[in-house]
Amino acid sequence: MKTKRKVEIAVISDVHLGTYGCHAKQLLTYLNSISPKKLVLNGDIIDIWQFKKRYFPKSHLRVIKKIMDMASDGVEIIYITGNHDEMLRKFSDTTIGNISIVDKIVLELDGKKAWFFHGDVFDVSIQNAKWLAKLGGYGYDVLILLNRFINWCLEQMGREKYSLSKKIKNSVKSAIKYINDFEKVASDLAIEKGYDYVICGHIHQPKMQLKENKFGSTTYLNSGDWVENFTALEYQFKRWKIYNYNKDKLRAFYADEDIKDMEVKDLIAAITIVEQKKKKKLN
Structure with missing residues (x-):
């Protein structure tokens, strides 16, 4: 059994x-490789916007069960709501065992303040025209499916994989401007509030960069995504790093072998265990 990395x-x-x-198996591999004190789920974990009864594979259920198991084992799980899982905002500030649901949170890390939130609050298209944003989400899903087929063909020919969506984002000036504006607004707000770190998701662009203006500085961090980039953020030994599944040499772990046997009843059992442990603590 391989030793898990402590973060x-x-x-x-x-x-x-x-x-x-969603690349659930790669995410399971990552989650199986680490032993964190806290796991922050910074939005859009479950895509309620595009949820389909006919498509929720066992590997996706297994991710949820894995998170429940981690909570049961003492890991503090902080679920920050995003736009694709905004229905959970009805339950903001709710705690079940080691799992808490919030819209944003500030943590003190070795004497420094870290501000966590998803980031959709800055997205005008979502705030003012949700139907348009949802339509864009469906188009993105189709693009990912097409990209998978293209990459399968490229693999058969022994060629390197290609990301259509990344190519489109990087070639469209308005997309680049949106990303830059997002990072600037988040960083300026963090500086104004006196936070040393601002940690976001939402734009699927992993990044760690010191941002400065005339009022001060902050470190902007974005955890990326598990659709294209397969990235996470890790804090250990008073510093942050971006973990990249495709490049990081510390990824040599496995996805659970029992994915094929995963059933909804197993997920319910995991939730029940979390509830039972909560009751024991209260008693």
């Missing part, structure tokens, strides 16, 4: 469970 905090976002673009 103080692990941050993942934009997993989009329940969509074709």
Whole structure:
């Protein structure tokens, strides 16, 4: 049995469970490789917008069960709501055992303040025209499916994989401007509030960069996603790093072998265990 890497905090976002673009097995591999004190789920973990009864594979259920198991084992799970799982905002500030649901949170890390939130609050298209944003989400899902087929063909020919959506994002000036504006607004607000770190998701762009303006500085961090980039943020030994599943040499762990045997009843059992442990603590 391989030793799991100990990290103080692990941050993942934009997993989009329940969509074709989600790479649940890779995420399971990552979660099985770490032993965090806190796991921050920074929005869009379950894609309620595009949820389909006919598509929720066992590997996706297994991710949820894995998170429940981690909570049962003493890991503090902080679920920050995003736009694709905004229905959970009805339950903001709710705690079940080691799992808490919040819209945003500030944590003190070795004397420094870290501000966590998903980031959709800055997205005008979502705030003012949700139907348009949802329509864009469906188009993105189709693009991911097409990309998978193209990559399968490229693999058969022994060629390197290609990301259509990344190519489109990087070639469209308005997309680049949106990303830059998002990072600037988040960083300026963090500086104004006196936070040393601002940690977001939402735009699927992993990044760690010192941001400065005339009022001060902050470190902007984005956890990326598990649709294209397969990235997470990790905090250990008073510093942050971006974990990249495709490049990081510390990824040599496995996805659970029992995915094929995973059933909904197993997920319910995991939730029940979390509830039972909560009751024991109260008694």
